[in-house]
Amino acid sequence: MTVIERVRAGDADGVARELAGLSPAQRRECIPELKEVRREVDEEPWLKRDVVQALMVAGAGCHTATAAAAWLCGGPWSRQDDSWDQPALLTVIEDRPPQWRSTLVAALARRRATSWGSKAYLLVEHLVRTTGCEVPTTDGFATRWFLGRTWTYSSHRNAITVATGATLWERLSDDPFVPLLTPRLFDLDEIGSILDGPSNERYPDDWWPTCLIRLAEQGALDRGELIDRCLARLAQGGRTGDQRGFLKLLQTFALTTEERTARARNYLALLDALPFVAAHAQQVLAELDEAGLLPPGLLAEAAAVVLLRTEKKLVRAQLGWLDAAARRDPARSGEVVLAAAHAFSHPDAELQGRALQVTARHLPAAGAAVLPQLREAAELLNPAHAARAGELLGGEPPAPAGAYRELLPPVPPPAPAPGPLESPEEVAEELGAVLAGDPDPTAFERVLDGLVRHAHRDRPALTQALEPVLRAHEWRGTHPVADCTPRAVLHVALAAAGRATPDPLRGGWSTVFGNALASRLEEAADQIRSGRTPFLLATPTSATGALDAATLVDRLATHEAAGLEPGPADLSQALLRTAPTKDAEVSAAADRLGSPAGQRAARWLRSGGLPAQPSTRRRFTPGRGFNDVGGVYDFEDLLLTVVDQPGAGAAEQRDGADDRLAPDFAALVGPLVHSGPRTARYRYRTPTRHWLATLPHHREELAARMLDTFAHTEGRGTALLLPHLVEADGPAGPAVHLALGYGLGARWPEDRTAAVDALLLLAARGDLDGPLLGRELAELLLIGAVKANRLTDALRSAAATGAYGTVWSVLAGALPQLLAPAPFRAAGELLAVAVDCVRRSGARGPIAEVSAAAERGGSNRVVKEARVLREVLAGAPAEG
Structure with missing residues (x-):
């Protein structure tokens, strides 16, 4: 049999035997036919696994080294790790000259790190060891080396084991690759998690940090270089898991005072890193300062970075460090008060107040020379601190502000x-x-x-x-x-x-949106097979998914002229995308259509299209149940606020004609009732903009059907759809406002930012019901569906754009529920945002629940902020 016949038979061992008797020229002659077989199996490689593996062997044996690497990495076998563990493949490769194998190693090592499998790495490292070629230091090879030493790769069919030893330390202690590849650790993406697992401090022989320290102690690695590389990697930033691993390594090194002092500026660079990394760097620098070892000027530089961060714990710690520094050495008071002034522009009014307290405590020792700079910085203080800053710093009182003007984004067409x-x-x-x-x-x-x-x-x-x-x-x-x-x-x-x-x-688990899409795709495929349909009716004319009425009428006229009747799914989607028109010419043109589809469209436009439906909000607990594939839903501890709808009546007949939408499209606007575990399925279905384009004139219906997913506030990315939802037309009722409320309390900052954009756009369009959104937010806070700190962050960000009146309208609706009968324990920060909004917007008028909270005893933040809010609502310049 020939090589090609062996390949088609799926006989990899036979391929190796046939190749052994061929000259280089004869091998090259096989390549065109090998490519043809490869094209044949590309469509269904999982059905021809033996052929695929034989192809892999034949390609390695017939190509040049560089071309063989491309063949091995680019075929359907590249994703099948076991294909690399074939004795026949190893036989064919080891039969080639050493230079060929070395070139193959270099080419394979250039693969992306994510393209490697454990068996592919075993083969490459085996070739490195047997050929004596240069050890690759590419990202892919280095990453797989770290993984291999951590978990010990081995080949079952080829009996290749490249690292022996029961523990990580045993595998590394006699590994010649250590000096070359260990420094690459600090350059690789997402490798830090290995440093913190799978073992930990309890198993030092199986933990990377302790093994690296031992290698440095033995002289195999340079301790100083490892520390410097670790600090540099932390300064680059990265994902949380990755950074935790490198921070754990740095902490395990337990730097001496001399080592920390020499690297003070490296630690300074970490103050802008992830919060837990910055906290470690801040602690190190504060200890050096307490010991008198911090280089001059670094305290002010550290404050300039940290005091503008959003993490309150870091800001409080920095203000405490400044306070302690001035107490230890009053001669540093000038430096301290100027550094503390960086917090005057912090978005949190409470932290501004703390910075003002530090300034007041050390201003006498600082002297009058710092007053001009402090007065300039004080212009950024929240109005609640204006009077106190004036008493403390003197100078001219701020000029009275002009008439307040709300700033909202323009509404894009x-x-x-x-x-x-x-x-x-x-x-x-x-x-x-x-x-x-x-x-x-x-x-x-x-x-x-x-x-x-x-x-x-x-x-x-x-x-x-x-x-x-x-x-x-x-x-x-x-x-x-x-x-x-x-x-x-x-x-x-x-x-x-x-x-x-x-x-x-x-x-x-298809959603109603998925079923509607499937219906359109099935119908389109059938229309193509019939060959009669010239184009689709439902293709939108707007990026929102909307379809212009005149365009729909023109398309229907073209179908009618050709004697064609559009598919029911295509027509139903087109109608749902088309809003009624006031253009008399378009209506007249629609009335002239004679086909059943044309008459349906005419009635749709004449009768006002799909009617809006009422939304009913209620609390809902999905409960516990089984899904269709045996998995268990367990939401017994979950409490949601949801929206039910009775159905829009789209399936009803009008004017005695059959105007019913196709079933999958009638379901889009049919009854919606949250009734049990099945309802919770949407929590595991990620909405897309395609869903929004299905009902571009009915955002309340869209929001109601997507609400369960928006309610999953710990998830990531769903709230990014909120601005697009708001851009849709139709009433904005409880479902839209609830979706917005869930988004404002989302876990991830980018989701909250999107929700803020949606809030401002809804307000700019004149569709925001501030009191309604406020009541919904209060409900979500009280049932624990959103967290107060996240919501506060979002509302503060919205206000900072200049929409103080808009945010106040929301908070004014939320505070009565949050303060009565007993104040919500986390309401203090929301009250602080409310104070800022009222001061800047000039809102007036008492709120009974705010006044009652202000009369309560004690001095917790809720009571203090309620007293301030009560005064500013009355028009008094009360102090915060």
């Missing part, structure tokens, strides 16, 4: 969607972008329309253009427990190319 894709090549290019994860619904809609449009115009040309994209993207249908997503447009592309289209499009 909806961006028009681009026109249809003009060629099959454009369709293929845009399809590749969508399949690669393009989140833009406009791009998806153009691709879907383009597939139908160009399959109708010139299907062979479209098939040819799609071929490279279909080779690069594999699809096996929607997972049984997944939702249909825009990536399923590949189903339509396969239909356009005349290929089999894997089912199903709907998973067992």
Whole structure:
């Protein structure tokens, strides 16, 4: 048998035997046929595993070293780690000359770190050791070396073990790679977690930090270099887990006083790092200062960095350090008060007050020379501290402010969607972008329309253009427990190319949005097979997903002229995207349509389209239950505020005609009732902008159906949709305001920022109900659905944009519930934000619950801030 016959038979060992008798020229002659076999198996590599592995062996034996590396790393086998553990592959590679193997090692070592598997690394390190070539120091090789030493890789079929020893220390103590690869540790992405696991201080022989220190003690590594590299890595920043590992390494080194003193500026650079790293650096610098070893000027530099951070614990610690420094040495009082003044611009009024206290305590020793700079800094103080700062620092009182003007962002007009894709090549290019994860619904809609449009115009040309994209993207249908997503447009592309289209499009946990999308895709594929549909009706004319009424009428007229009736899913989606029009010419043109679809559209436009539906909010506990695949939902301790809707009546008949939407689209606006564990499924379905584009004129219905996911405030990324939700049309009722409230209390800063943008945009559009949002926020705080510190951060950020009146309207709605009958324990910071908003906006008028809280005994922050708020609402310049 020939090499190719052995490959097609899936006989890897036979391939190795055949290659042994071939000359280099004969091997090169096999390459074109090998590429052809590879193209054949690329579509379904999991069904031809033996052939794939034989191909891997044959390619390694027939190519040059560099080309062999590309072959090994680029085929379907590259993701199958066991394919690298073939005796036949090792036999073929070891049969090549040493120089060939060394070149192969260098080429393989250049792979990305994420592309390596443990068996691939074993093969490469084995070749490094047996050829005596230069040890690679690339990111990929170094990363796999660290992982291999941590967990001990071994090959089962080739009997290759590159590191022996029961513990990490035993594996490292006689490893010749240590001096070369250990310094690379500090350059690799996301490697820090290894330093803090899998063992810890209780198992020093299996813990990287202690092993590295031992290696430094033995002279195999340089202690000073390791410390410097560790400090530099921490200064670069990174993910929390990664940084914790490097900080643990630094702490394990237990630097001496001399080592810390020599690196004081390195520690200074860490004050801008992650909070726990900055806290360590701050402690080290404060100890050096207490010992009199801190270089001159570093105290002021440290304060300039830390006092503008948002972490209150760090700011308080820095103010305490400044206070202690001036107490120890009054001669430093001038430096201290000027450093403390950096906190005058901090967004938290309480911390501003603490800084003012430090200034007041040490100003007599500082002298009058610092007053001009302090007065300039004091201009940034919250108005609540203005009187105190004036008494302390003197100078001219601030000029009376002019009439307050609320600053809200301009409302951008909806961006028009681009026109249809003009060629099959454009369709293929845009399809590749969508399949690669393009989140833009406009791009998806153009691709879907383009597939139908160009399959109708010139299907062979479209098939040819799609071929490279279909080779690069594999699809096996929607997972049984997944939702249909825009990536399923590949189903339509396969239909356009005349290929089999894997089912199903709907998973067992499909949402109503996923079902509607699946219905459109199934219908589009059928329309392509029939070859009669020239284009889709529902392709939006706006980036929001909206469809212009005149455009819909024109499209229907074109279908009618061709004697075609649009698909029910396409027509239903088009109607849901079209708002009624006041243009008499468009209405008249719609009335002239004679087809059933045309008459339906005319009635839709004439009757006002889909009516808005009322929303009913209530508390809801999902409870406990089983899903369709045996998993357990357990939300017995979870309390949500949700919205139920009775259904918009979209399925009803009008004027005696059948105007019912297709079932999957009627479900989008049908009854919504939170009734048990099944409702909680949406918490595990990530909404996308494609959902929003389904109902662009009905944001309340959208918010109600997405609310469970917004309520998952510990998740990441969902609140990024809030600005797009607000840009949609339609009433903004309890569901929209609840979604906004959950977003303002989200865990991740970027989610809260998006919620702030949505809040300001909703206000700018005139659709914000401040008291309603305030009441919802109070409810969410009281049931523990959001945390007060996160919500305070978001509202303070919104106010800082100049929207003090808007934020006050929200807080004025929230405070009565938070203060009565007993004050919410974390209401103090919200009251402080309220004081700032009232002072700046000039709002007036008593709030009974605020006045009652101000009359309570004690001096906790809630009572203190309530007293200040009561006074400023009465128009008095009360002190905070």
